[in-house]
Amino acid sequence: MYSHRRTVALFFLTFSLFGIGEAAPKQCRCLYGQSCWPNQSAFAALSRQISQPLINPVPPASACYPASSPSGDCAAVLTNFQDGLWRADQPGAMQSPAFETYTLRNGTIEGCYSNTTLGLPCLQGNVPPVGVDARTVGDVQAAVVFARKNNLRLVIKNSGHDYLGRSAGRGGFMLWTHHLKERSFNARFIPQGAPRSQRKTYQGELLAHQSSPCLILFIKSSGHLGSGVQWGEAYDYVNQQGRFILGGLSLDGTVGAAGGWILGGGHSTFSSTFGFGVDNVLEFKAVLADGKFVTVNAYQNTDLFWAMRGGGGGTFGVLTSVTYQTHPIFPFAQSALTAAFATPSIAQSVLTEFVKLQPKLADLGWGGFTFITPAGIQINYVAPNIDVAKANATFSPFADFVLNATQGAAQVGYTSFANFPDYFNVVFTGSPPQVGFPTELTARLLSRSMAERNPAKVAQAILAINDTVGAFSVAGGASSKPDPDAMALHPSMRKAVTNVMASVVWPEGSSGAVVQQQIEVLKKKTQILDRITTDSAAYLNEASLYEKDFKKSFFGSHYPKLRSIKAKYDPQSLFVVPRGVASDEWDSELRCRL
Ligand SMILES: Cc1cc2nc3c(=O)[nH]c(=O)nc-3n(C[C@H](O)[C@H](O)[C@H](O)COP(=O)(O)OP(=O)(O)OC[C@H]3O[C@@H](n4cnc5c(N)ncnc54)[C@H](O)[C@@H]3O)c2cc1C
Ligand SMILES: *[C@@H]1O[C@H](CO)[C@@H](O)[C@H](O)[C@H]1NC(C)=O
Ligand SMILES: *[C@@H]1O[C@H](CO)[C@@H](O)[C@H](O)[C@H]1NC(C)=O
Ligand SMILES: *[C@@H]1O[C@H](CO)[C@@H](O)[C@H](O)[C@H]1NC(C)=O
Ligand SMILES: *[C@@H]1O[C@H](CO)[C@@H](O)[C@H](O)[C@H]1NC(C)=O
Ligand SMILES: *[C@@H]1O[C@H](CO)[C@@H](O)[C@H](O)[C@H]1NC(C)=O
Ligand SMILES: *[C@@H]1O[C@H](CO)[C@@H](O)[C@H](O)[C@H]1NC(C)=O
Numbered sequence: 001m002y003s004h005r006r007t008v009a010l011f012f013l014t015f016s017l018f019g020i021g022e023a024a025p026k027q028c029r030c031l032y033g034q035s036c037w038p039n040q041s042a043f044a045a046l047s048r049q050i051s052q053p054l055i056n057p058v059p060p061a062s063a064c065y066p067a068s069s070p071s072g073d074c075a076a077v078l079t080n081f082q083d084g085l086w087r088a089d090q091p092g093a094m095q096s097p098a099f100e101t102y103t104l105r106n107g108t109i110e111g112c113y114s115n116t117t118l119g120l121p122c123l124q125g126n127v128p129p130v131g132v133d134a135r136t137v138g139d140v141q142a143a144v145v146f147a148r149k150n151n152l153r154l155v156i157k158n159s160g161h162d163y164l165g166r167s168a169g170r171g172g173f174m175l176w177t178h179h180l181k182e183r184s185f186n187a188r189f190i191p192q193g194a195p196r197s198q199r200k201t202y203q204g205e206l207l208a209h210q211s212s213p214c215l216i217l218f219i220k221s222s223g224h225l226g227s228g229v230q231w232g233e234a235y236d237y238v239n240q241q242g243r244f245i246l247g248g249l250s251l252d253g254t255v256g257a258a259g260g261w262i263l264g265g266g267h268s269t270f271s272s273t274f275g276f277g278v279d280n281v282l283e284f285k286a287v288l289a290d291g292k293f294v295t296v297n298a299y300q301n302t303d304l305f306w307a308m309r310g311g312g313g314g315t316f317g318v319l320t321s322v323t324y325q326t327h328p329i330f331p332f333a334q335s336a337l338t339a340a341f342a343t344p345s346i347a348q349s350v351l352t353e354f355v356k357l358q359p360k361l362a363d364l365g366w367g368g369f370t371f372i373t374p375a376g377i378q379i380n381y382v383a384p385n386i387d388v389a390k391a392n393a394t395f396s397p398f399a400d401f402v403l404n405a406t407q408g409a410a411q412v413g414y415t416s417f418a419n420f421p422d423y424f425n426v427v428f429t430g431s432p433p434q435v436g437f438p439t440e441l442t443a444r445l446l447s448r449s450m451a452e453r454n455p456a457k458v459a460q461a462i463l464a465i466n467d468t469v470g471a472f473s474v475a476g477g478a479s480s481k482p483d484p485d486a487m488a489l490h491p492s493m494r495k496a497v498t499n500v501m502a503s504v505v506w507p508e509g510s511s512g513a514v515v516q517q518q519i520e521v522l523k524k525k526t527q528i529l530d531r532i533t534t535d536s537a538a539y540l541n542e543a544s545l546y547e548k549d550f551k552k553s554f555f556g557s558h559y560p561k562l563r564s565i566k567a568k569y570d571p572q573s574l575f576v577v578p579r580g581v582a583s584d585e586w587d588s589e590l591r592c593r594l
Pocket of ligand 2: 039040041042
């Protein structure tokens with residue numbers, strides 16, 4: 001079903017790195033173009049085991065090449081280039097095109113750009129050239145077994161949102177989970193293996209799952225989501241059941257609801273009320289490195305259940321479904337404030353006040369996102385089960401402070417919403433685009449104690465970034481309650497109130513030197529943000545590739561246990577991603593074991 005266009009487009013793409021005939025050294029993965037790469041009959045045998053034709057992912061702009069006579073619908077590419085839903089539908093598209101490209105040792109960047117007048121060739125870059133479009137658990141199992149047998153670099157890709165390029169990999173074999181779309185709701189979910197005494201625990205909860213394609217289960221009262229379901233789809237579905245589900249926030253709800261988001265932790269504006277995504281999981285289903293399909297919950301494979309709640313995507317197995325608990329629908333109110341800073345001292349005083357406010361807001365169940373520059377601030381916060389008057393009462397001391405400090409250069413407004421989709425469809429639709437331009441991130445978790453002890457220092461660091469900083473109140477409140485060692489999630493996530501993020505952006509097709517310069521800027525921003533922490537902790541899904549010590553920053557004290565669980569379930573490290581557990585045992589390309 002993959003269009004002819006893709007096959008044709010692939011024809012123009014070449015790999016300059018591996019000459020045909022080069023043998024893979026022993027401790028190395030076999031990559032596309034090497035003589036060890038499976039031959040046609042091996043792929044034909046795989047094809048007979050799976051429900052869909054094999055796919056040949058290409059960078060999305062390849063339809064625009066050759067520029068003189070485009071091989072595909074270039075107009076559609078140009079129209080949709082910054083549309084996250086469209087990108088998620090292209091197996092070869094990453095949400096940040098930076099990760100579609102590959103930097104050669106000499107600094108030359110290989111990629112494929114929508115701007116054909118740059119005069120650059122269209123090259124495959126970091127996009128795996130062959131893959132499986134999984135629709136069933138059997139498809140996933142066949143792909144995993146094939147990759148293991150042939151020693152391939154397996155790349156699991158869902159929506160392609162990963163900010164560290166973990167869903168791309170040059171010369172790899174892609175397992176595309178995007179079409180694992182089943183949703184079901186079950187009002188009386190019982191985790192497999194639960195003892196009789198605990199069987200009522202989850203009555204009235206919802207889950208999301210994948211194992212029975214196109215089958216919606218209504219077993220009285222629970223629900224589950226297949227691993228390709230995106231948050232926008234999950235919100236609509238769960239709302240139709242009259243329930244609320246805690247999930248990620250992006251324009252059009254493009255982030256995957258049962259892939260990297262949940263495996264890395266998963267935060268939301270409602271985390272201070274309902275905890276992190278991982279606090280809402282009842283059960284996972286997954287295919288392990290040996291091809292086995294397993295149930296993972298508090299009663300079965302409990303060590304994996306610990307590891308998969310925060311240990312990171314692409315590391316322990318292929319998630320095929322997640323069962324989440326849901327919550328009753330609630331009305332809520334939003335406080336929105338924008339202010340302009342005429343001077344650095346106004347910026348410093350407003351921001352200090354805002355940092356001070358973070359623990360208080362988290363305690364009251366408020367959450368939201370804020371954008372800060374030296375010139376101004378934009379704040380959007382929500383809290384459940386309150387009306388506009390109550391929102392005003394909580395927020396107005398701060399709003400009054402800002403109005404006074406800025407001498408009136410601020411606006412504040414309060415809005416009420418009947419339910420989450422009403423809010424989501426207003427606030428997370430439209431522009432400016434969040435994806436489709438080359439970008440990389442860095443971030444630090446702001447702890448509650450730092451916000452309380454030293455708000456002025458935190459404000460100073462944020463302003464020293466001298467560029468847009470995103471401050472997402474990802475935590476505090478309910479997120480801080482669970483035992484920090486109850487699951488893999490970085491223990492510092494439990495102490496955090498806010499995730500503070502900075503980024504760099506560059507024009508597509510920039511030279512290696514320009515990109516390297518931006519990476520140096522990003523590293524400087526990391527150093528500045530580090531001043532707001534004592535442990536350099538970061539949320540691994542929104543973070544930098546260039547951490548001094550990623551194990552410490554992304555996993556903290558949980559790393560050794562994660563490493564040993566990985567050794568038990570994936571002794572050959574079939575599943576390995578940039579800056580993931582055990583990735584430091586491989587070269588920077590994740591090609592050869594060190
Ligand atoms: C615009 C935008 C908004 C965001 N908003 C939020 C937010 O509100 N809250 C938040 O917490 N994070 C947010 N994120 C970060 C997000 O959590 C990460 O990008 C996450 O990696 C996305 O997971 P995915 O499955 O959608 O993407 P992918 O890039 O497809 O996958 C991410 C990682 O998970 C692995 N993976 C994917 N599917 C599976 C599977 N089925 N089994 C095993 N491994 C798998 C991949 O190999 C990769 O390592 C946002 C990111 C973007 C770009
Ligand atoms: C293809 O590879 C397999 C080993 O994986 C080998 O047995 C077979 O002979 C090869 N077929 C051809 C046509 O080269
Ligand atoms: C870098 O290496 C590639 C592949 O070997 C080559 O095509 C390119 O010309 C080189 N670029 C520079 C600047 O040396
Ligand atoms: C495309 O690249 C050309 C040449 O560098 C540049 O002049 C032009 O502005 C670019 N177009 C867009 C849309 O970025
Ligand atoms: C209002 O702002 C001024 C500085 O512009 C400050 O001196 C004063 O204390 C502020 N008043 C209040 C009530 O915060
Ligand atoms: C907040 O409440 C106060 C006191 O009732 C009122 O004067 C003010 O207009 C309200 N603010 C907004 C933005 O509604
Ligand atoms: C901050 O950035 C602006 C450009 O956006 C620049 O003009 C200014 O010099 C920078 N300030 C500092 C202190 O680096």
